Amino acid sequence: MKKIKDERLVLQNLKNVRIAYLIQTLGILGILGYDLITKGVEGMRENPLWLVFMITTVISAYLSMSIGVDHEKKTNESKKSITISLIVITIISATVGVLVSITDGGMLGMITGGIIFLCSLIPVLYIDYLRKKRKAEDIED
Template structure:
C-alpha cells in the first residue's frame, strides 16, 4: 500500500477517521445507556466498555490540548496561566471537600479524600498545559 502524499486525500482520510470515531463513540454510548437502563449505574461501570470509553475520552482530551495551545491567540505568560489554573483548581477541590463532608453519611476524611482526588485529576492537565505553553513560547 502506497503512502498518500496528496494533501486533499490526507484531509479526506482524516475526516473519514473522525466520522468513524464519532460513530464508534455513539455505539459505545448506546451500549452503556442500555446497561444503565437495565442494570443501573453499577452494571454500567462494571462493563469493560466503560473503561474503553473513559480511556478514549482522556486520550482525546490530552491530544486536543496540544492543538488548542498551538492556536491560542493571546501570548500571555505560561506561569501566570498556571497560577490562575492552580487557584481555580484549589477552589474547586475545596468545594468538593466541603460538600462531601457536609453530606449525610460522610465525614471530613471522606471529603479530604474526594477533594484530593479531584485536585490531582485537575492539576495534572494544568501542568501538562503549562509544559505545552512553555514549549510553544520557547519556539
C-alpha cells in the same frame, strides 16, 4: 501500500477517521446507556466498554490540548495563567471536599477533594508544559 501525499486525500482520510470515531463513540454510549437503564450505574461501570470509553475520552482530551495550544494566537503569561488555574482548582476541590464531608462525613471529603485536585492539576501542568515548549520553539525560529 503507498503513503498518501495529496493533501486533499489526507484531509478526506482524516475526516473519515473522525466520522468513524464519532460513530464508534455513539455506539459505546448506546451500549453503556442500555446497561445504565437495565443494570444501573454499577452494572454500567462493570462493563469493559466503560474503561475503553474513559481511556479514549482522556486520550482525546490530551491530544486536543496540544492542538489548542498550537492554535493560540497570543502567548499567555505562563506564571499568571498557572497561578489563576491553581487558585480555581484549589477552590473547587476544597468546596467539593467540604460538601462531601458535610453530607458523607470525615475522610471521604478529603479524599474526594484531593482526587479532584490531582485530576485537575495534571492537565493544567501539561498545558503549561506545552506552552513553554511552544514558546521555546518560537524563540529558536
